[in-house]
Amino acid sequence: MQKIVTNIWYKDNTAEEAVEWYLTLFDDAKITSSIPYVEDAHGAVGDVMVVNFDLAGQSFTAINGDDSAKHDHAMSLLINCDSQAEVDRFWDAFLANGGTEIQCAWIADKWGVNWQVWPTEADQYVGGPDRDGAVRAVKAMYEMKKIDLQGLKDAYEGK
Known part of the structure; x- marks a missing residue:
C-alpha cells in the first residue's frame, strides 16, 4: 500500500465520472475499490462515496462531496511527458x-482539478547550466499555456 495517497474531492457526485x-488517459489505470455511503450523510445510502484508483502506478482516492472545497493550481497533479x-495528447x-488552460503547463480539468502537463526535456532549458539561456527559457515559458518544447529550446539557445 502506498503510504501517501492523493485525495481529491469532487462536488455534485462527479467522482465516478472523473475517475x-x-x-x-493512462494505459495502466484502474479502479481498485469503491466504498458506498452507509448512512445518509452527503449522499444516498448505497451510492458511491469513495473511489480508489491507480494512474501510472500512483494511488488516488476520489470522494463525492459537496461544494465546500475548491481546487486551485497551488496543488496540482504533474504529468511528466x-x-x-x-x-499534446494530454x-x-x-x-x-x-478543461481550462491556465499558464506555464497548468490546465484544469472540467471538475476543477489542476494538472501540469510537462515535457521532462524542458528541465534542461529552464534549469540548464547556461544562466542567460535559462532566463530566456523561463521568460518564454511564462508566455505559454501549453508548453512548446521547441520554443523553450530556441529561447535557451538564443534563437
Whole structure:
C-alpha cells in the first residue's frame, strides 16, 4: 500500500465520472475499490462515496462531496511527458473534455482539478547550466499555456 495517497474531492457526485475519464488517459489505470455511503450523510445510502484508483502506478482516492472545497493550481497533479507529442495528447484531451488552460503547463480539468502537463526535456532549458539561456527559457515559458518544447529550446539557445 502506498503510504501517501492523493485525495481529491469532487462536488455534485462527479467522482465516478472523473475517475472513469482519467482511466482513458493512462494505459495502466484502474479502479481498485469503491466504498458506498452507509448512512445518509452527503449522499444516498448505497451510492458511491469513495473511489480508489491507480494512474501510472500512483494511488488516488476520489470522494463525492459537496461544494465546500475548491481546487486551485497551488496543488496540482504533474504529468511528466517524454515528448511534445505526449504533451499534446494530454493537453488536447483535457481541453476536449471541458478543461481550462491556465499558464506555464497548468490546465484544469472540467471538475476543477489542476494538472501540469510537462515535457521532462524542458528541465534542461529552464534549469540548464547556461544562466542567460535559462532566463530566456523561463521568460518564454511564462508566455505559454501549453508548453512548446521547441520554443523553450530556441529561447535557451538564443534563437
